[in-house]
Amino acid sequence: MAIQPEPDNFADTLKPTDRTTDCLSGSEADIDTDLVLADAFDWLEMAEPSSIHAVVTDPPYGLVEYRSDQLHKRQTGNGGVWRIPPSFDGARRSPVPRFTVLTPGDEEELERFFTRLAPLLMKALVPGAHVFIATNPLLSHHVYGPMMSSGFEKRGEIVRIVKTLRGGDRPKGAHEEFPDVSVMPRSGWEPWGLFRKPVEGRVQDNLRRWGVGGLRRISEEQPFWDVIVCPPAGKVEREIAPHPSLKPQRLMRQLTRAALPMGTGTILDPFMGSGSTVAAARAAGLRAMGIESSTEYHAMAKRAVPLLTQLKDD
Numbered sequence: 407m408a409i410q411p412e413p414d415n416f417a418d419t420l421k422p423t424d425r426t427t428d429c430l431s432g433s434e435a436d437i438d439t440d441l442v443l444a445d446a447f448d449w450l451e452m453a454e455p456s457s458i459h460a461v462v463t464d465p466p467y468g469l470v471e472y473r474s475d476q477l478h479k480r481q482t483g484n485g486g487v488w489r490i491p492p493s494f495d496g497a498r499r500s501p502v503p504r505f506t507v508l509t510p511g512d513e514e515e516l517e518r519f520f521t522r523l524a525p526l527l528m529k530a531l532v533p534g535a536h537v538f539i540a541t542n543p544l545l546s547h548h549v550y551g552p553m554m555s556s557g558f559e560k561r562g563e564i565v566r567i568v569k570t571l572r573g574g575d576r577p578k579g580a581h582e583e584f585p586d587v588s589v590m591p592r593s594g595w596e597p598w599g600l601f602r603k604p605v606e607g608r609v610q611d612n613l614r615r616w617g618v619g620g621l622r623r624i625s626e627e628q629p630f631w632d633v634i635v636c637p638p639a640g641k642v643e644r645e646i647a648p649h650p651s652l653k654p655q656r657l658m659r660q661l662t663r664a665a666l667p668m669g670t671g672t673i674l675d676p677f678m679g680s681g682s683t684v685a686a687a688r689a690a691g692l693r694a695m696g697i698e699s700s701t702e703y704h705a706m707a708k709r710a711v712p713l714l715t716q717l718k719d720d
């Protein structure tokens with residue numbers, strides 16, 4: 407399997423010479439206007455058509471996991487959709503959502519969520535804009551179908567190689583009877599759907615007119631790859647941004663950089679959580695905006711984005 411050769415080339419992806427000159431850079435952009443406390447759907451309804459150049463986002467899969475009752479259960483360690491994964495090394499592990507507990511009704515709700523989201527993204531994005539959308543192997547079909555029905559082209563999937571600690575368990579309540587059986591595979595990857603709003607004319611025409619339509623190469627020799635090895639965010643990042651679904655800067659910097667091939671334009675993360683997408687874009691001098699509906703996570707993003715932006719590439 408071809409694995410993207412990083413991190414040794416990762417620092418090269420953020421050379422100062424790549425910094426954009428004709429849009430606000432991270433330090434210049436006003437954080438109060440770029441980090442918006444709002445419902446993403448309300449915000450997108452009002453957004454100027456053809457005003458966003460890329461979406462890089464990690465939506466609330468399962469929808470239920472960010473409901474106040476589920477967050478309370480997570481805090482008290484009391485059941486619900488969050489569970490502590492089994493420990494192999496004695497280290498204390500954070501709870502992860504267990505999507506296998508979603509009911510058919512929850513899945514229908516999820517499908518409705520993306521059926522509502524996809525046309526709003528289509529309207530807000532410029533032709534040739536890419537959407538990078540985090541998903542998981544159990545639920546990705548609920549995203550991909552609505553995206554394609556709304557007119558997005560599927561341009562592939564990015565495979566993030568990561569130990570998710572999901573799956574692999576023996577049958578519940580019958581571990582001893584079936585010691586050699588796992589109900590599902592232990593998952594070692596995270597899919598990111600990659601979509602594009604159709605280009606106007608040829609890719610070169612679209613690049614000239616809108617600044618997007620392709621993916622920024624890693625270097626002259628290396629195109630952007632669809633396999634990225636990237637472990638979960640480390641301790642320093644988690645202390646800065648203690649969001650239960652924090653995405654690591656190492657991953658987000660690669661995705662945001664690829665999303666704006668000319669280094670110009672605006673990236674939107676409509677479900678920004680603690681702002682990891684915005685911070686990653688700003689670290690490369692790219693403009694990004696984030697929307698978050700929870701006051702707690704919006705406040706976290708305001709604190710975290712400047713600090714995450716300053717972190718050196720690992």
Ligand SMILES: C[S@@+](CC[C@H](N)C(=O)[O-])C[C@H]1O[C@@H](n2cnc3c(N)ncnc32)[C@H](O)[C@@H]1O
Pocket residue numbers: 444445446447464465466467472649651652653676677678679680681682683697698699700703
């Ligand atoms: C999976 S988390 C994203 C975490 C983010 N990737 C990070 O690194 O911090 C999804 C976020 O979307 C927020 N959210 C859920 N529904 C929303 C909505 N309708 N509008 C805006 N934000 C929403 C949740 O509060 C949650 O913080």
